[in-house]
Amino acid sequence: MESGKGFLKKQRKFWIPRLIKNGYEKLLQLDYDLLVSDWADKERILTSDTSAESGRWKTSRTPYLREIMNCLSPSHPCRKVVFMKGAQIGGTEAGLNWLGFIIHCAPGPTLVVNPSIETSKRNSKMRLAPMVENTPALAERITSPRAKDSGNTIFQKDFPGGSLIMTGANAPSGLRSVPIRYLFLDEIDEYPKDAGTEGDPVDLAIQRTATFANRKIFMISTPTIKDLSRIEQAFLEGDQRYYEVPCPYCDHYQVLRWANIMFDSKNCTEAVHKCEKCGELWHDWQKEQILSRGRWVARRPENTDVVSFHLSSLYSPHGWLSWTDIAKEFLLAKDEPTRLQVWTNTKLAESWEDMAGDAIDPTNLVARAEYFGDELPAGVCILTCGVDVQDNRLEIEIVGWGRGEESWSIDYQIIYGDPSTPELWAEMDRVLARRYKHAINLPDLHITATCIDSGGHYADQVVSYCHPRRIYGVFAIKGDGGFGKPIWPTSASKNAKTKKPVYMIGVNDAKDVLMRRLHGDTSAGQWHFPRGRDIEWFEQLTNEIVRKKFSKGRLVREWQPRKAGVRTEALDCRVYAYAALRALVRNYKLNLDEIAAKNAALSPNVAHRQPAQNQNAPAAQQVRRVRRVRSRGIEF
Numbered sequence: 153m154e155s156g157k158g159f160l161k162k163q164r165k166f167w168i169p170r171l172i173k174n175g176y177e178k179l180l181q182l183d184y185d186l187l188v189s190d191w192a193d194k195e196r197i198l199t200s201d202t203s204a205e206s207g208r209w210k211t212s213r214t215p216y217l218r219e220i221m222n223c224l225s226p227s228h229p230c231r232k233v234v235f236m237k238g239a240q241i242g243g244t245e246a247g248l249n250w251l252g253f254i255i256h257c258a259p260g261p262t263l264v265v266n267p268s269i270e271t272s273k274r275n276s277k278m279r280l281a282p283m284v285e286n287t288p289a290l291a292e293r294i295t296s297p298r299a300k301d302s303g304n305t306i307f308q309k310d311f312p313g314g315s316l317i318m319t320g321a322n323a324p325s326g327l328r329s330v331p332i333r334y335l336f337l338d339e340i341d342e343y344p345k346d347a348g349t350e351g352d353p354v355d356l357a358i359q360r361t362a363t364f365a366n367r368k369i370f371m372i373s374t375p376t377i378k379d380l381s382r383i384e385q386a387f388l389e390g391d392q393r394y395y396e397v398p399c400p401y402c403d404h405y406q407v408l409r410w411a412n413i414m415f416d417s418k419n420c421t422e423a424v425h426k427c428e429k430c431g432e433l434w435h436d437w438q439k440e441q442i443l444s445r446g447r448w449v450a451r452r453p454e455n456t457d458v459v460s461f462h463l464s465s466l467y468s469p470h471g472w473l474s475w476t477d478i479a480k481e482f483l484l485a486k487d488e489p490t491r492l493q494v495w496t497n498t499k500l501a502e503s504w505e506d507m508a509g510d511a512i513d514p515t516n517l518v519a520r521a522e523y524f525g526d527e528l529p530a531g532v533c534i535l536t537c538g539v540d541v542q543d544n545r546l547e548i549e550i551v552g553w554g555r556g557e558e559s560w561s562i563d564y565q566i567i568y569g570d571p572s573t574p575e576l577w578a579e580m581d582r583v584l585a586r587r588y589k590h591a592i593n594l595p596d597l598h599i600t601a602t603c604i605d606s607g608g609h610y611a612d613q614v615v616s617y618c619h620p621r622r623i624y625g626v627f628a629i630k631g632d633g634g635f636g637k638p639i640w641p642t643s644a645s646k647n648a649k650t651k652k653p654v655y656m657i658g659v660n661d662a663k664d665v666l667m668r669r670l671h672g673d674t675s676a677g678q679w680h681f682p683r684g685r686d687i688e689w690f691e692q693l694t695n696e697i698v699r700k701k702f703s704k705g706r707l708v709r710e711w712q713p714r715k716a717g718v719r720t721e722a723l724d725c726r727v728y729a730y731a732a733l734r735a736l737v738r739n740y741k742l743n744l745d746e747i748a749a750k751n752a753a754l755s756p757n758v759a760h761r762q763p764a765q766n767q768n769a770p771a772a773q774q775v776r777r778v779r780r781v782r783s784r785g786i787e788f
């Protein structure tokens with residue numbers, strides 16, 4: 153690596169003569185020893201329309217950004233700076249300060265790449281333009297866009313000695329052509345895998361910096377999915393710096409970790425951080441003191457080519473995003489995989505490890521089978537039914553649900569016959585008519601809701617069967633393979649031919665929820681299987697895994713059969729039975745916990761299962777450590 157002095161010499165040799173040649177010598181107020189953070193403190197003005205705090209920029213407010221910005225300064229020898237970050241810590245502002253510094257103090261050809269042309273346009277208008285307008289040192293270097301031939305458009309800002317071009321990672325033309333010295337790659341985990349047919353957009357953009365020995369590349373993003381996250385990969389290639397802060401009580405330096413955030417999961421009024429050494433609790437208002445004394449520590453100092461930083465939202469300054477906000481959001485997200493993933497990515501700045509892709513050994517599930525007896529297990533509050541329609545048979549699972557969506561597979565039946573004939577559906581009526589005796593002193597249960605798959609060859613027959621029985625909770629459904637689709641829709645769709653209602657159910661999210669529970673990732677929603685169930689049933693339950701792929705430039709996850717041709721009817725039936733439960737929750741405000749409490753009051757002598765977390769914890773234990781639900785990519 154070249155020394156700072158030699159580097160400066162080259163800078164002056166290369167740039168200054170060019171600027172003078174181009175008639176810009178009057179504007180050369182170049183100070184190559186100036187740091188981006190010092191520039192920002194001196195020049196940058198924030199306004200209330202674009203930032204939470206208006207007035208002069210103060211690096212002391214987000215002291216962790218100082219070193220990041222200083223690595224972007226010309227006097228720092230590194231070429232590539234990587235920032236893997238959480239929300240609301242001011243990461244974007246660090247990039248903007250760098251751009252302001254370039255325009256004012258170290259001009260050169262600059263390219264800013266956003267995930268798409270649209271985001272580029274938005275960022276140009278909402279972030280860059282206000283910074284230029286409100287910071288006098290920049291406003292005098294970039295002509296107003298209203299002036300004629302100003303060289304100031306949404307996608308290009310000319311300034312003495314350089315030009316700033318903004319483009320989208322989805323636009324290969326913007327990533328080719330002229331060489332660039334400064335490259336700002338913003339939110340790179342949102343980039344499409346390919347920029348048209350030209351290859352990886354990050355590689356394309358980086359190639360353009362090759363001719364500049366004094367180039368700087370800044371990559372910034374919140375991470376997404378493990379193994380697919382560009383920012384995580386770049387972070388791991390670097391020297392992996394984490395921000396360590398001192399305990400106000402024992403002075404022990406430590407990284408802020410989610411595992412040390414304590415809060416009451418039933419009534420979260422304040423989340424605090426517990427010192428990993430002395431156990432003292434730190435409050436959000438102490439952040440200013442804690443952050444100002446922090447320091448970056450590299451975990452892999454031997455990786456000298458790239459400087460890489462990791463910072464979660466737990467570092468968000470007091471008054472921005474509190475530990476309490478983050479904890480409350482966690483409590484809302486923890487049982488929904490898609491929301492939990494977003495929370496993990498944006499708040500912890502960690503990639504999401506898709507445990508759903510891990511195989512579950514069906515023989516382990518067989519070993520967990522229990523003896524149910526002839527009657528319904530005591531914890532069952534309600535019964536639902538899921539029906540998979542095949543060309544020669546119906547496969548039917550009847551599921552009992554209890555507190556916290558704990559489930560019991562009460563029965564699994566296969567009825568052979570032709571779905572186009574009334575005989576088979578008469579059999580279905582007999583299944584639905586059955587009453588189930590409870591093991592405890594409670595009225596018999598019948599099946600409250602049923603979902604029948606209308607996605608196959610017999611859609612019209614299924615819809616015709618379900619429609620007159622809808623008052624008994626029998627619904628025609630169809631699986632919707634998109635991600636983030638609600639398990640039960642807000643309204644029904646219509647069958648194309650009969651115009652009767654069909655409910656589109658979010659099968660991927662349903663499988664996410666169910667398979668996490670089958671994995672044992674959550675304390676709630678445990679599965680129970682009866683002894684004597686065929687091994688093939690267990691195999692079918694576990695025959696699908698999550699696959700990740702890029703589709704139309706976006707990352708998608710899909711549950712797919714492990715191998716072509718394997719059977720998955722048992723899993724489908726369970727998904728439909730679960731969708732039926734969700735229908736009751738959504739449309740009839742079913743509350744399993746309330747029913748379980750009522751049942752317990754009616755049969756006080758029977759030991760009802762309690763949820764894994766004891767609700768009657770003594771007051772001293774109210775602030776409780778909440779277990780991290782998943783392991784993720786970054787090791788501390």
Ligand SMILES: [Zn+2]
Pocket residue numbers: 399400401402403404427428429430431432
């Ligand atoms: Zn301490």
